[in-house]
Amino acid sequence: MYPNIVKVRNDDKPLYFAESESKKFKLREGSEASWISSEGFSEKELREHIEPWLTSLFQSEHLSLLAGSGLTHAVHYLAAGKKAAGMERLPLTTCQDKINAAAEVSANQAGRKTGNVEDQLRVANELLRGLEILQDDEAATLRGELEAGMQTFAESILKSEAGIATAPDTQREQAFNTLVTFLMSFASRIGTRDRLSIFTTNYDRLIEAGAELAGVHLLDRFLGNLMPIFRSSRLDLDMHYNPPGIRGEPRYLEGVARFTKLHGSVDWVQTGKDIRRIGLSFGAETVDPYLKAPGLGEVTAHKLMIYPNAAKDRETADYPYVELFRDLASAVCRPNSTLVTYGYSFGDEHINRVIRDMLTIPSTHLVVISFDDPLKRIMETYKQIGRPSQISMLIGPALADLATLTENYLPKAAIDKATFRMSELLKQRFATQKSTPKAKDQADEDGSDQL
Structure with a gap:
């Protein structure tokens, strides 16, 4: 089992620990901390060490959440008892060996051991453009294989949604209750703070489904109702309300977040020069019937916007990905900003570059939460960045299991005003008890003696 790693607050280095036979946690050799006794420590001590720290970070002036595939796998495991469907390679016949070889080189350059379907699709699309330029007869064959492959890829994403x-x-x-609790821990921002920004590299609509159940309004770049269209103009649209009896002083509507899907989505299609979002049902069996709607023209599965380049930056320089990554950089690269990653393996170098740039600002902070580190990229990135005081980590099943995380370590939703009122009342009563007449007389005597 992957070791648990914690580094928060005043921990000067990552602490490695495992569960002992007595159901307590014990540090591994070479790890030591002042807040841990030699006999071991419990989940309660971990909570007392972690939760207040995360609560303070979550109330930073700017807060962003970056969700990777680990979030989908975690929710799918809670619902179906197994991980979500993976992304298998496509069975191409045209230049298959050369495409696979180029995909492996691309994956190695990105620090991944083997290429995935994204690498394969990117290389195949580059080859298709070359064959079309050469007017080669194999172009039509490869285009047909890519259309079928993209539909299979989309159906694997929908299969994960259907599993939930x-x-x-x-x-x-x-x-879904766990997912809602997870999202509300981030989205419940007090009115004087900037809106939460949610970013994801996933193609599925799990976050959208969770936000819908939680009553969270997601603001993205799409405008319209029947068939929303992607707009490049980034107007800082928001939602406000007027309190009863007060005019001219609108307040932030609670439960609103900005949302960006960095790698596209299974329900985004390219229609001519525009990117539109189609009404694809959550967990549908196939995407094909939804592509036959009037107004989409001759759109095929090959026009689905679910294959940006995750190894180099050529694809992200094209529309609409340049807009999406600009949103990421502008959201996190600001003073007093906190970025929390969940289930992100740090396998996308173009995202890692933004994170490194963010941490050059001294008042920023990065919180890494992950069930494991399969690519060893998290610890490698931590060492390469070289700013340990600006990075917190919760890695391992004892910390990052979604149910355990939401129950023990994530802060309670700040939208609960009753909690604040209760804490203020307790402070007032506690201060009153300390200021009893006897204590006041003693203080007066002490003051007379000093005179």
Whole structure:
């Protein structure tokens, strides 16, 4: 089992620990901390060490969440008892060996051991453009294979959604309740703070489904209702309300977040010069019927916007990805900004570059939460950046399991005003008890003696 790693607050280096036979946690050799006794420590001590720190970071002036594939796998495991469907390679016949070889080189340059379907699709699309320029007869064959491959790829994403949607009622409800609690820990920002910015590298609509259940309004670049269209103009649209009896002083509407899907989405299609979002049902069996709607013209699965380049920056320089990554950089590269990653393996160098630039600002902070580190990229990036005081880490099943994380370590939603009122009342009563007449007389005597 992958070791648990914690580094928060005044921990000067990552602490490695594992669960002992006595159901307590014990540090591994070479790790030591002042807040841990030699006999070991419990989940309660971990919570007391972690939760207040995360609570303070979550109330930074600017807060962003970057969700990777680990979030989808975590929710799918809660609902169906297994991980979500993976991204298998496509069975191409045209220049298959050369495409696979180029995909492996691309993956190695990105620090990944083997290429995935994204590398394969990117290389195949580059080859298709070359064959079309050469007017080669194989171009038509490769284009047909890519259309079928993209549809298979989209159906694998929908299969993961369906695995959650069709799970037994009790397990599905628990999974979505955990997801809602997770999102609300971030989205419940007080009115004087900037809106939460949510970024994801996932193609599925899990975050959208969770936000819908939580009543969170997501603001993205799409405008319209029937078939929303992607707009490059980034107007800082927001939602406000007028309190009863007060005019001219609108206040922030609670439960609103900005949302950006960095790698596109299974329901985004290119229609001519525009990017539109189609009404694809959550967990649908196939995407094909939804592409036959009037107004989409001759759109095929090859026009789905779910294959940006995750190894080099050529694709991200093209529309619409340049707009999406500009949103990421402008959101996190600001003073007093906190970025929290969950289930992100640090396998995308173009995102890592933005994170490194963010940490050059002394008042920024990075919180890494991950169930494991399969690519070893998290610890490598931590060492390469060289700013340990600006990085916190919660890695391992004892910390980053979604249910455990939401129950023990993430802060309670700040939108709960009753909690604030109760804490203020306790402070007032506690201060009153300390200022009893007897204590006041003693203080007066002490003051007379000093005179």
